Amino acid sequence: MKTVMKQLLAYFVGIGLLGATLAHAQQRYVPNALSPSQLAPRYRDALRIAQQPMSAAQPTLPSPPQPVGSAIGNGTSPATGPHVPQSGTEGDFSAGFPGMTPNGQPANPMPPQMQGVETGLWDGCEGGTCCAECGGGYCQPPLWFTNQSVRFIGRSQPRLKALARVPEAIFGTTLITQKDIFNNRSANYDVAPGYYVTIGRYLGRDSQDRDDFLEFTYWGMNSWNDSAYVNNELLVPDPTAPQIGVGIMNSPFPKEVGGFNRATKESIDIHSEMHNFEWNLRLRPRGRPDQLVMQPNGRWKRECTPGAYMSYLAGIRFMTIDDGINWNASGEIVNTQTNQRFATSGNYNNRTENNLLGLQIGADLIFRRCKWSWGVHSKVGPYVNYARGVQNIRNQAAGDPFSFVALDNHFSATKQEVAIVGEVGFEANYKFTPNMTGRVAFDFMWISGLALAPEQFQFTATPVNFINMNGNIFSEGLTLGLEWSW
Numbered sequence: 001m002k003t004v005m006k007q008l009l010a011y012f013v014g015i016g017l018l019g020a021t022l023a024h025a026q027q028r029y030v031p032n033a034l035s036p037s038q039l040a041p042r043y044r045d046a047l048r049i050a051q052q053p054m055s056a057a058q059p060t061l062p063s064p065p066q067p068v069g070s071a072i073g074n075g076t077s078p079a080t081g082p083h084v085p086q087s088g089t090e091g092d093f094s095a096g097f098p099g100m101t102p103n104g105q106p107a108n109p110m111p112p113q114m115q116g117v118e119t120g121l122w123d124g125c126e127g128g129t130c131c132a133e134c135g136g137g138y139c140q141p142p143l144w145f146t147n148q149s150v151r152f153i154g155r156s157q158p159r160l161k162a163l164a165r166v167p168e169a170i171f172g173t174t175l176i177t178q179k180d181i182f183n184n185r186s187a188n189y190d191v192a193p194g195y196y197v198t199i200g201r202y203l204g205r206d207s208q209d210r211d212d213f214l215e216f217t218y219w220g221m222n223s224w225n226d227s228a229y230v231n232n233e234l235l236v237p238d239p240t241a242p243q244i245g246v247g248i249m250n251s252p253f254p255k256e257v258g259g260f261n262r263a264t265k266e267s268i269d270i271h272s273e274m275h276n277f278e279w280n281l282r283l284r285p286r287g288r289p290d291q292l293v294m295q296p297n298g299r300w301k302r303e304c305t306p307g308a309y310m311s312y313l314a315g316i317r318f319m320t321i322d323d324g325i326n327w328n329a330s331g332e333i334v335n336t337q338t339n340q341r342f343a344t345s346g347n348y349n350n351r352t353e354n355n356l357l358g359l360q361i362g363a364d365l366i367f368r369r370c371k372w373s374w375g376v377h378s379k380v381g382p383y384v385n386y387a388r389g390v391q392n393i394r395n396q397a398a399g400d401p402f403s404f405v406a407l408d409n410h411f412s413a414t415k416q417e418v419a420i421v422g423e424v425g426f427e428a429n430y431k432f433t434p435n436m437t438g439r440v441a442f443d444f445m446w447i448s449g450l451a452l453a454p455e456q457f458q459f460t461a462t463p464v465n466f467i468n469m470n471g472n473i474f475s476e477g478l479t480l481g482l483e484w485s486w
Contacts, residue, residue: 130302134371135434137290137304141202141211142485147439149196149481153222153274156474157185158454163327164230164249164266178250184325184454186228187270194222194274196479205286213282215315220275229267235334244401245334251346252459256404258397259346263331270454271324278360280315287368306369313362317381319421321354321473323453333399342399346407349392350453352467356419358383366427374428377441385419387451388412389467391458405461413467419449435486441479448472 131137164182169175196219203212235245247264255261288305295301329346360381366373391411397403425443432438452471458464 130434131290131304131370132301133303134431136368136370136431137287137302139287139290140205142435143202145198145200145202145483145485147196147198147200147481147483149439149479151194151196151219151222151477151479152191153194153475153477154191155189155224155272156472157189158452158471160185161252161454161457163251163268164263164329165251166232166248181249182228182230182266184268184327184457186230187226187268189224189270189272190226192222192224194220196481200282206283208283210283210285210311213284215278215280215282215313217278217280218276220273222274224270224272227267227269229265231265233264235264235332238402241401243335243337245336246400246402247331249329249331251329252457254405254461255402257346257395257407257461258400258403258405259331259344259395259407260329260348262333262344262400262402263329263346265331266327266329268328269326271322272453273320273322275320277318278315279317280313280360280362282311282313284311285309304368304370306367308365308367308375310363310365313360313379315360317356317358317360317383317421319354319356319383319447321356321447321450322352323354323451324351325349325453327457333401340399344395344397344400344403346395346397347392348457349390350456351390352451352453352456353388354419354450355386356383356421356447357386358419358421360421362423364427371431372429374426376424376426378422378424380420380422383419383421383449385417385449385451385469386414387417387467387469388414389451389453389456391456391463393458393463407461407463409463411463411465413465415451415467415469417449417469419447422446429483435484437483437485439479439481439483443477443479445475445477446472447475 130139161184162180162182163184163186165178165180167176168179170177196217198215198217200213200215203214206212230249232247232249234248236248238244238246246262249263249266251257251260251263253260287309288307291303291305293301293303327346327348331344333342333344334340358381360379362377362379364375364377366375366377389412391409393407393409395403395405395407397406423443423445425441427439427441429440430438449469450471450473451467451469452473455468455471456466458466
């Protein structure tokens with residue numbers, strides 16, 4: 001319950017910070033777009049022409065040659081009477097060029113019914129400024145967007161630590177060795193589904209012709225739960241006391257520690273959960289100036305220009321990783337002379353909490369081709385891991401004549417260490433409509449400097465209050481989702 005409350009508190013704090021920064025952030029940007037005087041010179045001419053509405057009227061051509069014998073000198077024609085000179089001179093087509101006046105300057109906007117450019121509009125897009133196919137291109141993006149996805153994550157196993165061993169004879173010799181038959185990897189960390197959401201707000205267009213966004217991202221609810229066990233009911237006489245029958249499974253603990261040694265059954269239960277919160281400022285380059293393409297029906301269509309674009313982000317990230325493992329061992333001691341039976345047991349429970357807080361930077365290289373886009377993205381950053389570990393160790397071996405150590409230890413330790421989180425992934429996107437985009441991504445993530453519960457075992461008769469923070473997690477995940485913009 002404590003962990004859930006902490007995660008909910010962090011979520012609401014994130015939403016509050018996102019909302020509180022919007023008003024301040026908007027003061028640093030022009031609400032729609034920069035004025036032409038603020039643009040780089042290479043964009044001014046393209047913007048001046050691209051923003052002009054296009055006329056459906058055909059260009060006006062020079063008057064045809066007069067028939068032979070007609071009166072040209074006095075400006076009259078036998079058929080039409082006085083000749084009225086046409087606007088523009090022969091070879092000058094600027095008078096009829098869509099969006100231009102005869103002197104080559106931008107024309108005043110024409111009424112909507114006279115505009116001849118086909119565009120694909122998202123809700124709120126200004127007429128004549130969006131690509132007719134995808135609603136993107138060289139135009140202002142929507143003010144808000146959200147990405148709702150499901151993410152499937154598989155994570156790596158902890159470092160190997162043997163928990164149960166049985167004696168095994170070496171073939172061809174009289175030597176006996178110990179064979180590991182059970183360990184902290186016997187339970188699996190299979191693929192776990194989770195939730196992924198991003199909420200973004202468009203801030204404005206900066207002086208480098210980039211669209212700037214403030215984003216809040218949460219992903220998590222990925223939970224791994226599994227169990228494993230091993231049984232060996234065989235009881236064998238102890239070499240030093242033939243009248244005593246004991247189990248053959250032993251642990252890395254010293255032989256004097258009963259319950260964990262001379263066992264007949266061992267089991268482990270694991271639990272792990274991850275949650276991630278991010279607040280990022282993303283700088284995304286605006287598309288290149290759109291193309292105006294004449295269609296077979298005589299109408300002009302605005303189309304975005306394909307190309308590769310590099311965007312950047314920087315922000316704050318908070319991640320929690322809770323880990324737990326519970327190891328149980330049980331056995332039976334039989335005295336054949338007295339026909340007495342004694343049950344033994346051992347329990348070792350480890351729980352760890354990792355709270356990572358730090359800064360991150362990232363970049364992505366995206367290839368845009370109208371409705372399709374694909375590319376690679378990455379993030380990396382240093383973090384401080386505020387870790388906590390709890391260990392409970394207890395054994396019960398009152399009837400074991402070979403047990404001389406009683407364990408009943410309860411430890412709780414905290415520690416701060418530097419951690420590193422790095423991500424790289426591949427993505428592909430397709431615009432179903434100007435306001436809805438489908439997204440698929442496959443990501444790899446590596447986290448170092450963690451306290452992992454399966455790596456906290458102390459196989460000693462005198463354990464101490466200790467937390468091991470040299471654990472690593474490597475994970476890979478598939479993300480499927482939809483993005484809405486408005």
